[in-house]
Amino acid sequence: MRRTEACGHLILGGFTGTTLPDSYARALRKGERAGAVIFRRNLRPEKGADADATAVAELTASIHAAAPEPPIVAVDQEGGRVARLGPPVLRLPAAARLGATQDEDFIERVAYAQGCELAALGFTTSFAPVLDVHTHPENPVIGDRAFGATPEAVSKMALAFARGLRKAGLFPCGKHFPGHGDTTKDSHFELPIVQGDRARLEAVELAPFAAAARAGLPALMTAHVVYPALDEKPATLSHAICTDIVRTHLGFGGVLISDDLEMQAVAARAPIEELAVEAVSAGCDLLLICSNEDAQARAYEALVRHAEAHPSFGLRCEQAAERVRSLRREFPPRPEQERERLVNIVGGASSRAIAQELAARGLAS
Template identity: 55%
Template sequence: MALSDLPLSVLCGQIIVGGFSGIDLPPRFATALREGRRGGAILFRRNLPDLAAAHRIASALVDAAGPEHPPFIAVDQEGGRVARLHAPFPKLTPMRVLGTIGDTDLVRRAGRAVGEELLALGFNLDFAPVLDVDSNPDNPIIGDRAFSHEPARVAACAVAFAEGLESAGVLSCGKHFPGHGDTSVDSHVDLPIIHHDRARLDAVELPPFRAAAAAGIATMMTAHIVVTSIDPSVPATMSRAVCTDLLRGDLGFRGVLFSDDLEMAAVAARYPIETSAVASIEAGCDALLVCSDEDLQDRAHEALVRAAERDPRFRARVEEAVTRSLEARRRMPPRPVPAEKLASIIGGAEGRAVLEEIASRALAAREGA
C-alpha cells in the first residue's frame, strides 16, 4: 500500500516512538503498535532487568508491529554511564576512552561487537554515537560521553562507531544536533541557550555532524537547545532553520531525524505536547520520541492527525518523514534470534576480545601520558 493510501491514523502513528513502564509489553502499547499508531519503542533499564527479559519484550514488539511496518526497537547503549543493558552484555568504556586511544579500526570493531549483540536481542536502533564535542568542563550531561574535545577526533571516532553498528545490522544515531557539548544546563531539567556565532559553530560543533552526514549515517537526533545565531525563537528540535536549512540543506544529511524526548523539561515545561509534536515535524524531524507517558503519546498522535487533516502541506511533510523512517526500518529490521541461541552470542569471544584490547590500550595510553 502506498503511503498516500494509508489511513491518517496509521500515517501519523508511524512518527511516534514511545516508551512505557514495566518488563512486559503493555496491552495498550501493543494495541497501538498493532493498529499502526506507533512506529516503534525505546526501552530503558526499567524494561530490561536481564537479557532474557530484553529478548522477550523485543520479540513481543516485533510480533505486535507485524511485517508491513517493522518497528524501531531502540536503546541508549553508548557505553560508560549511558548503558541500559546489564552483564553479560559487553560493558563498553566511556567514549572518551576510545577517543583517547584514537584507533578508528578499534572503535569500528567496538561498534560492530555492540551491534551484533543488540541485533541478537532484537534491537535495530542504538541511539549512539554522541557527536557532541566535549568543549565545556562544566557540562552536566555530556562530558565523557563525547569522544574528545577535538572536533576532528570526535568526527573520526563517531563515524567509525556508527559504521561498526551498521555493519552488524543496527541503525546508528548521531546526537545531539546541532551540538550539546558547550552547555552548562542539562536539557532534561531546563533549556540551554548557546550564543556562539556561525564561525564558532563551523569550527567546533558542526564538523562531527558534517562528517557523519557525509558518511551516510542512518539517523540523527536533535538537541533541545536554543542556538541564538541560527534561530533564537525556539529550541533546535522545533526550528526549521536548524533541522531543515542547516542539517539537510547545508550539511547534506539524508537519513531519519529523531527529536530528543519531548517529555524533557527543556521543551515540555514550555510547550504542550500537541504544539511540540506538530512544530517538530514542521521543522524537519521525521520521528518523535515520547519516552514514558502513553497518554502524551496519544495526544501527540491526535495532534498530528488533526494537523494533517487541515493542512495538505503538513500531510506531505508527514509522508516525507514516514518514507524515510520506513526505508530505514525495512533496510535494518529488528531480528531477534531464537532464545536458545542467545547464550552463544551475548558475551561471546569476539566481543570479549574487543573489550580486552580496549582495556589494554587504555592502560597503555594512561601510562604513557
C-alpha cells in the same frame, strides 16, 4: 499513504513495566507507533546471565510480534554512564576513553561486537554515537560521553563507532544536532543556550554532523538547545535548523529524530500536542516520547488533526513517514531467539575477546 497511517510512523515511545503493555501492543498493531525504546525500567532484576539475556530477547520479540511492519527497537547503550543493559552485555568505557586511543579500527571493532549483541537481543538501533564536541568543562550532560574535545577527533572516532554498529546490522544515530557540547545546563531539566557566531558553530559544533551527513549516516537526533546565532527556538523546534541547515546546508538525507519531547527544556514550553506539530513542522521525522503513553496518544491525535486540516502539513507528515518506513525496512530486527545460540553471542567468545582487549588497554569499565 493515508494521513492517519503516516502520523503513526512519526511516534516512537516507551512504556513502564517489564512486559509489553496491552495498550502499547494495540497502538503498535494499529500502526500508531513506529516501535519502542527500552529503558532500564523495562528489564527484569538479574537472575543470572542467561536469564537476563533471555528476558530482554522475550521483551523485544513481543514488540516485533505486535508491529505490522518491522519496528524500530531502540536503546541508549553508548557505554560508560549511559548504558541501559547490564551484564552479560559487553560493557564499554565512556566514549572519551575510546576516543583517546585514536584507533579507529579498534573503535569500529568494539562497536561491531556491541552491535552484534544488541542485534541478537532484537534491537535495531543504539542511539549512538555522540557527535557533540566536548568544549565546556562545566557541561553537566555530555562530558565524557563525547569522543573528544575537537571536531576532527569526534568526527573520526564517532564515525568509526557508527561503522561498527552498521556493520552489525543496527542503524547508528548521531546526536545531539547541532551540538550539545558547549552547554552548562542539562536539557532534561532546563533549556540550555549555546552562544557563538555562525562561523564558530560551523567550525566546531556542526563539523562532526557535516562529516556524518557526508558519510551517509542514516539517522541524527536533535538537541533541545537554543543557538541564538541560528534561531531563537530550541533546535528541535526550529525550521531554520532542522530543515534549512540539516537538509539544505548539510545535505543530510536520513531520518531526523527528536530528542525526548518529555524533557523539560521543551516540555515546559508547550503541551505535547503543540510540541509534536511544531517539531514535525520544523523538520523532525520521528518524535521520541519516551515514558507517557497518554502523551504519545495525544501527540499522535494532534498530528492527525493538523494533517487533516492543513494539506501542506499532511504532505510533511507523509514525507517524514516515508523516510521512517525506509529506515525500518533497511534495518529490520534480526534477533537470535534460540536460547542456546543467544547466550553464545551475548557475552560469547567474540565479546569476551573485545573485553580482554579493552582490559589490556586499560579501558575496562
